[in-house]
Amino acid sequence: MSELTLTKVSKQFGGFRAVEDIDLTVAPDEVLCLLGPSGCGKTTTLRMIAGLESVSHGSVAFGGRDLSALPAQDRNVAMAFQFYALYPDLTVEENLVFPLAAEGLDARERQARLDHVASVLQLGGVLQRRPHELSEGEKQRVAVGRCIIRRPNAFLFDEPLSRLDVALREDMRGSIRRILATLNRPTVIVTHDQLEAMTMGDRIAVMRDGGIEQVGTPQDVFDYPDNTFVAGFIGTPQMTLLDGTCLGADDGGIVIGTDHARWTVPHAHFHRRPCKGDRLTFGFRPRAASLEAGALGLDGCRLVLSEHMGAEKLLHFDWHGQAVRVLTQSRAPEVDALRRVGVDLRALHVFDGDGRRLSVKGIPQ
Ligand SMILES: Nc1ncnc2c1ncn2[C@@H]1O[C@H](COP(=O)(O)OP(=O)(O)OP(=O)(O)O)[C@@H](O)[C@H]1O
Numbered sequence: 349m350s351e352l353t354l355t356k357v358s359k360q361f362g363g364f365r366a367v368e369d370i371d372l373t374v375a376p377d378e379v380l381c382l383l384g385p386s387g388c389g390k391t392t393t394l395r396m397i398a399g400l401e402s403v404s405h406g407s408v409a410f411g412g413r414d415l416s417a418l419p420a421q422d423r424n425v426a427m428a429f430q431f432y433a434l435y436p437d438l439t440v441e442e443n444l445v446f447p448l449a450a451e452g453l454d455a456r457e458r459q460a461r462l463d464h465v466a467s468v469l470q471l472g473g474v475l476q477r478r479p480h481e482l483s484e485g486e487k488q489r490v491a492v493g494r495c496i497i498r499r500p501n502a503f504l505f506d507e508p509l510s511r512l513d514v515a516l517r518e519d520m521r522g523s524i525r526r527i528l529a530t531l532n533r534p535t536v537i538v539t540h541d542q543l544e545a546m547t548m549g550d551r552i553a554v555m556r557d558g559g560i561e562q563v564g565t566p567q568d569v570f571d572y573p574d575n576t577f578v579a580g581f582i583g584t585p586q587m588t589l590l591d592g593t594c595l596g597a598d599d600g601g602i603v604i605g606t607d608h609a610r611w612t613v614p615h616a617h618f619h620r621r622p623c624k625g626d627r628l629t630f631g632f633r634p635r636a637a638s639l640e641a642g643a644l645g646l647d648g649c650r651l652v653l654s655e656h657m658g659a660e661k662l663l664h665f666d667w668h669g670q671a672v673r674v675l676t677q678s679r680a681p682e683v684d685a686l687r688r689v690g691v692d693l694r695a696l697h698v699f700d701g702d703g704r705r706l707s708v709k710g711i712p713q
Pocket residue numbers: 361364366384385386387388389390391392393540
């Protein structure tokens with residue numbers, strides 16, 4: 349099976365550049381999630397892969413063969429905007445084999461494909477039912493079946509689970525993931541839901557303003573965001589990001605801080621060392637911060653708001669005009685109470701003045 353490759357792909361709508369110079373490779377056995385805020389170019393990228401939108405520059409290729417000039421129907425790519433869209437008057441079986449109508453397959457091959465899809469998706473018991481007689485999960489599986497029965501070169505999904513309620517979404521994330529793993533075709537899923545991207549993607553491409561900010565495994569993108577955009581976008585609750593500067597160096601390492609605090613961070617923490625006077629951004633996840641001691645201490649944090657999040661509380665502090673978030677199981681202080689927030693140095697992310705990561709990968713989280 350062939351990999352999907354995008355090389356320097358751009359899309360121009362009149363004077364507006366919706367997608368700019370995107371490079372991506374999706375392996376045959378891989379699920380890649382395009383994740384990003386509204387309007388960043390995810391759907392446009394997917395439509396260019398499908399051939400529903402022409403590329404302004406660059407190429408889309410399968411197994412090294414450039415398909416950029418081919419119309420959608422000649423690309424043999426399955427695109428599902430939603431996993432829904434079943435024909436209400438047809439049975440499950442008829443819905444499933446419908447996409448094969450134009451393929452000119454003989455009856456035996458059609459039956460073999462149907463049997464395979466019904467067994468992979470566990471639909472054998474409902475083949476003679478109509479959509480209104482199905483549960484939501486079964487409808488979803490039929491819709492997936494309609495995509496996979498054609499055995500396309502690649503699968504493209506746009507916000508596949510967005511119409512489902514929360515419980516079903518959770519359930520379907522797992523089952524679709526398992527189904528996709530058996531298909532051995534490059535798969536691209538567009539989503540603005542990071543949990544969906546984290547759970548369904550082998551890798552995530554984080555997009556912003558038509559470009560790709562970072563591509564990596566869910567773990568990598570979460571643990572080692574390349575820049576402050578990815579750091580702030582990935583992870584709920586959001587990473588705390590504080591403005592500061594490099595104050596110089598001493599025997600222990602690089603001294604970083606603000607007007608209100610200074611900390612020495614060992615040289616080994618940096619893959620690129622900042623210079624004295626450089627603007628920096630420091631980041632840490634709310635779960636890595638606590639009201640106990642930590643090498644990196646923020647004295648005088650004033651509690652603004654405490655939110656219950658099940659077993660934990662999310663505490664919103666104001667630290668000299670900067671927002672600091674702490675996720676804790678401890679009792680919340682009173683509003684306006686002053687507390688010291690502590691952060692383990694190993695959990696500290698440091699970015700330069702342009703928002704690019706300076707701290708090394710490999711710091712235990
Ligand atoms: N046919 C078009 N003509 C002009 N501009 C377009 C066209 N299609 C998309 N755009 C613009 O291109 C940008 C990217 O759109 P796109 O739909 O790819 O974003 P998206 O990341 O999928 O967003 P969402 O999550 O809201 O669907 C947006 O600013 C959009 O308004």
